[in-house]
Amino acid sequence: MDQARVVPVDEFVRDELYPGYKQEFGTQPFVAGPVRPFRKGDEKRYWLRDSLHFSEGMVPASIATLDDAQTWGAQLGAEIVGVPPTLGSVNRLAGTHVFIGTLDVDTEWQVQARAARFGQYVTPILGDFGSYWSMRAGELQAGYDHFDNLDLTPLDNNQLWGTLKDAYAFHRRAWFTHFEVMYVLTANYLAFYALAEEIGLEGSQVSAFLSGQQTFYSKTDEELWKLAKRARDLEVQAPLRHAEPVDALAQIDALPNGKTWRAEFDQFLRTYGQRTEETCRVDTPSWIEEPSPALYAIGAFLAKPAGFDFHTARRRASEERDQRIDDARKTLNGDNLQRFNEALASNQAANFAWWNEEHNYLIDRRAAIPIRRATLELGARLAADGTIEQPDDLFFLFKPELYDVMADPAASSATGRWHELTAMIPDRRAYFEHWRERGPELPPMLGTIPDTVPDPIMIEVFGLSGRFLEALRTNTGNAKTEIRGFPAARGTVEGIARVITTVADLHKIEPGDILVCGGTTTEWTPVFGIITACVCDTGGSLTHAAIVSREYGIPCVVGTAIATQTVKTGDRVRVDGRAGIVTVLR
């Protein structure tokens, strides 16, 4: 590791997670390692900024959901599945921003013991993944049916508090399921990847072999395009194109056909609107509460009058996939061909490329909504009786603090504990705002940048390839004209770059732009219908941008490490998605 470069953590080292809150042992359900602020000793390891899932920082209440998800959920999943080399992911906070690291299994006995049980756990699930996933998805759906249909207003405070505890329990369970399934499917995918390399194919092609299955989100996009077309047909497009979303709905209502379109839009939200913009963030509204993201997407689609032909795009994507599979088969025979066919069949039945997109609807973007609803209802009651100032004050209390005071509300008022907590809320709000502003300037990685990362999941999902790490080590900040990354989707395009660092700026994207960003998630999917190419700092063969670009038939380069720092909005760039090269032409 002689080439290693250390990015110091000093300025982020803290005792407290937020003003007035220090974690104590036992307040967190961790298996291998808790969420906590940086310490100096953390500098010996690498920590990747996870702006993919959490771009704007975490309020105190979201620390509990983060803990259940990427920390505890991942660690419990890795433990139960028995992933041999890793105990799962672990998180540190720089201010309010999430960094992710991994915990390696570092003794031979544990590796062997985990390997032995790994097969026992994984084999039956992969043997019948369809049944297995419908069981897990059914369990989650039953939970949503309960929480979504629950009218909170008639509940007394005690019942409401019970509902909030239920919502936390459900959230935690959803995240265990997330990582259980993720590790099993990733193993299947990476096994195919390894087989491909063994028989002389490029492993990175494997995700392309698995593309083309419809997901809940591709259906959402299609529905958004239909709503755009309906807006044109019903002549309500002007507010969608030109007004701020907050005003657009009122303006649409005033138009002759406005009510018709609104009814269709509301119908759409009932099915597709149970989603927030980021993962685990209880402070972000669902589309049903705040439909701006859907309205932005429809507005953007209206700017592309020809629309987007999903049918043709899907057919082309399937044809390209089948062609690639056929080409691969032509190079194989005998046992290798047989193994390839088996691995393909196994991965088509238990398809990580598909699940990686699909699961967001059931878990990442939805699991915290029941917590949010119950918290806001409780907050409204506490604000009404003067305990707190406004309902969302509760987002600035940590879960252990809230549990503590709610265990005996009368005593908490009498002892002044409530007052003590509410007194800290203004400072905590300021702290959150301070770090939100600092978000874009945070380094992509802290601690010691290694030559390689052993965890294959970090490589394929987060894109921590050797090339990515080298780009980080050697990035001197000087203007570069050529950036290399992972070739994620074929094609070459020249155009004007639009650099976007937060999901909140998605509406700035214009049709024809080349999108340059940290990484994309489900919320970004609609923009793939209007951009001409996509370039990301992070990501490997399995990341969202790679998968969605192939579906939409646009060139894509991911895992560049430095694209957002190197390219400026307005630059003329060329993206070569086959070679994985982005050239800045200026």
Next chain:
Amino acid sequence: MRHTPATSVPVTLVIDLDEIRSADAGRVGAKMARLGELRARGWRVPDGYAVTARALADPDSPALRDAIAQAHERLRHRTGRVGHGALKVAVRSSAVSEDGDRASFAGQYETYLGIVGIDDVLRYIRKCRASGGAVRALTYRERFGAASRAGTADTGSGDTGSGDTTSDLAVGVLELVDARSAGVVFTLDPVSGDRGTLVIEANWGLGESVVSGQVTPDHWAVDAGTGEIREHRAGAKEKWTVFSPAAGKVTTEPLPPDLAARPCLAEHEVRYLCDRAREIAARAGSPQDIEWAIARDAPFPENVFFLQHRPETSWAQGAAPGTPEKGFDPVQYALRNVFKVPGT
């Protein structure tokens, strides 16, 4: 109850099916071990018992004869066939070694159906056991050379193995299901290998006509995800296998034309078989082919019995059965190539 004669070297001779679990494969063979496990876990499997491979090393011993007679009597009581018609059984080989298991399932070892009375049971157990040697010799020479794998039998009893090649075979005795319809369900398409499809092949009567390939059976293809029946092809079904009371034995005869013209399963039976088959495969951890029979004298679904199951390898193994390393095992690749676990 394990019936062990009082000798200085205790050898388990006969084990009732209810006592058998997968860990007993070393003595009762893989087929009977899987059946015992299946029954223990609540799937309907006909009652019966197994004669261990080690016991069959000395097939003429009086102790073995006594143990079988006692087991058969217990079975008669359990199945209520005491004074209510004769107990008819199927006598089937159950190979201890993996290769023998493969040959056994493929029908290369004898199966005798509709056997009545302890004398015939004993006779057919001995015939079963004798059928082992020839097939074994052939398959071993073809695949591994003549000297390989001798003496793998009966590891469960603590016996180190005698080297007697015939000890590879145990024998199972199961009550014969008086089948209205029977056949096989595959939890993947045995032709394409598609795991998204289940396939049922079936005929009227006992499953023998389907398994032995004597008829073109009825065929159903079912979507593994939705459970919808995607395809049904009526088979020609010229013949069926039935127990002929006149002959006092199981025979294969021309199928009456009115039956041949009708599908031998109702849709709800197809779906039920697929659901159970998927559960069995999920538990087994790999695609399975499963023999089943639907009895004519009980209400649905109590009349659906599972007769044997094993990993489906005709597609996965292709022309080279017995060499799993030639296939794709995601766990093996993940451990060895991805996680790089030493020793994998």
